[in-house]
Amino acid sequence: MRRLFTLFPVLFFFLAPVLAQPPAPCTNGTQNTCKCSTSPILCSIEDLDGYTYSMTTFLHPTDGPYKSGGGTQYMCPGSTGTTSHNPTWFRFPAWCDELELEVCYTNCVDGPACFGGGDFGIQAAVYSDCFGCPDNPPCTGPSWEQTSFSPPPYTFAVGCDTDVPGCVNNSCRNVLMTGLTLGHIYYFLVDGCCGSACNIEINVIGSCGVPEVQPVEDITGPTYICAGGDAVTYTVERPEGATWLHWYLDGVLIKEGVANATNKNWLTTWTTPGTYEVCVDASNPPCLPVTEDPEPYCITVVVYDITPEDPPPGIVCPGETWSYNNSNFGPGSYNFNYPNADGCDSMVTLVVIEDQVEEVDLGTFELCEGESVDVGGNSYNMPGMYDITISQQEEPFCDSILTFEVVVYDADAGTLDVDPHRFVRRIQPH
Numbered sequence: 001m002r003r004l005f006t007l008f009p010v011l012f013f014f015l016a017p018v019l020a021q022p023p024a025p026c027t028n029g030t031q032n033t034c035k036c037s038t039s040p041i042l043c044s045i046e047d048l049d050g051y052t053y054s055m056t057t058f059l060h061p062t063d064g065p066y067k068s069g070g071g072t073q074y075m076c077p078g079s080t081g082t083t084s085h086n087p088t089w090f091r092f093p094a095w096c097d098e099l100e101l102e103v104c105y106t107n108c109v110d111g112p113a114c115f116g117g118g119d120f121g122i123q124a125a126v127y128s129d130c131f132g133c134p135d136n137p138p139c140t141g142p143s144w145e146q147t148s149f150s151p152p153p154y155t156f157a158v159g160c161d162t163d164v165p166g167c168v169n170n171s172c173r174n175v176l177m178t179g180l181t182l183g184h185i186y187y188f189l190v191d192g193c194c195g196s197a198c199n200i201e202i203n204v205i206g207s208c209g210v211p212e213v214q215p216v217e218d219i220t221g222p223t224y225i226c227a228g229g230d231a232v233t234y235t236v237e238r239p240e241g242a243t244w245l246h247w248y249l250d251g252v253l254i255k256e257g258v259a260n261a262t263n264k265n266w267l268t269t270w271t272t273p274g275t276y277e278v279c280v281d282a283s284n285p286p287c288l289p290v291t292e293d294p295e296p297y298c299i300t301v302v303v304y305d306i307t308p309e310d311p312p313p314g315i316v317c318p319g320e321t322w323s324y325n326n327s328n329f330g331p332g333s334y335n336f337n338y339p340n341a342d343g344c345d346s347m348v349t350l351v352v353i354e355d356q357v358e359e360v361d362l363g364t365f366e367l368c369e370g371e372s373v374d375v376g377g378n379s380y381n382m383p384g385m386y387d388i389t390i391s392q393q394e395e396p397f398c399d400s401i402l403t404f405e406v407v408v409y410d411a412d413a414g415t416l417d418v419d420p421h422r423f424v425r426r427i428q429p430h
Helices: none
Strands: 052-054 087-094 099-109 120-128 157-161 169-175 186-194 197-205 224-226 232-234 244-249 252-260 264-266 274-283 297-304 315-316 322-324 326-330 334-340 344-355 360-366 372-375 379-382 384-391 399-409 415-419 424-428
Touching: 099 157, 099 186, 120 169, 186 197, 244 322, 315 322, 322 344, 360 372, 372 399
Parallel strands: 224 297, 315 344, 360 399, 372 415
Antiparallel strands: 052 197, 087 186, 099 169, 099 197, 120 157, 120 186, 157 169, 232 264, 244 252, 244 274, 274 297, 322 326, 334 344, 372 379, 384 399, 415 424
């Protein structure tokens, strides 16, 4: 069961022609097989097994590995003197890493491109790309109709049988390929020696597998992340057989393209807290579109909110400092970037408050001779002005300065007890 996603309305690569049966060969220049970039895609090379057709001597050398403006462009490495004249092109994805194609030809007509020199037979080659086109469909760029090449077209050859001694009547060419990339589109060329035209039969030697795209196996990237942080990258490896990758966020298509270094990565910045689903699907259009298997691979990404959690204010006495995070701070306000409980960086503010020294005038204590007054745990019975310092009862226990006067009269003995913290005057008899 395929998971349904929202797709963009037009996926242009579906416009590439795709056939289950071999297309018409190039005979007069109007067929799409006359050019590398427009040849229909056969979703399986097996569709060419046993295919027969008749060539014509219609010459269109610029549709092959050709260098216009003079000079020779060889078809394959080391194939000196071999050039294309009347090519027919076929495109196919490889579903195996080794493949052999046999192209047999009979009843050839002398090729006119070499001035009727008795040239017969064909040459065949397979390339990994059309020059100037993407490495997978759609192939919308220019073909090999260029004045110069960098690199030259023949460097794209993955299998060739183009040697000049093979240009004889009634024989076969064999193109052996190894190291093919599964799912990659390859370009198969059949061309007449000097424009010779023959009856052609193409045979696929052995089997080349079943069209299939493997699923994405993993998405690497953070799954728990803080909102508003730096940009992060999510990455996948190209599954075997896939040529396109499709990225989705909560079921909505956000990125797709050829499975190259660019599209294997998705760069994003998470700005809104929440829980998200990131999925990647693989396809090989037009043969295996994204609506077909495999299922997309998905991960859940949790984006945390960054809520500042300020530390409690610090209260200090005059001349003292407050210790926070192994540092000491005097009175004032300080901003720090510290991780919160979820590990997200957040800006917090530390406030250090200075608790002022209290100065209290207790007034005058009038005592009779023999009485005393208790202030701050000490008794006073002598007349005079007093200025004492005691600690407050609440943190940070800063000093309080108490001033008072003691007046002694001749009277019955007694004791005056003062609670310096309440500043309430009380008399207790001895």
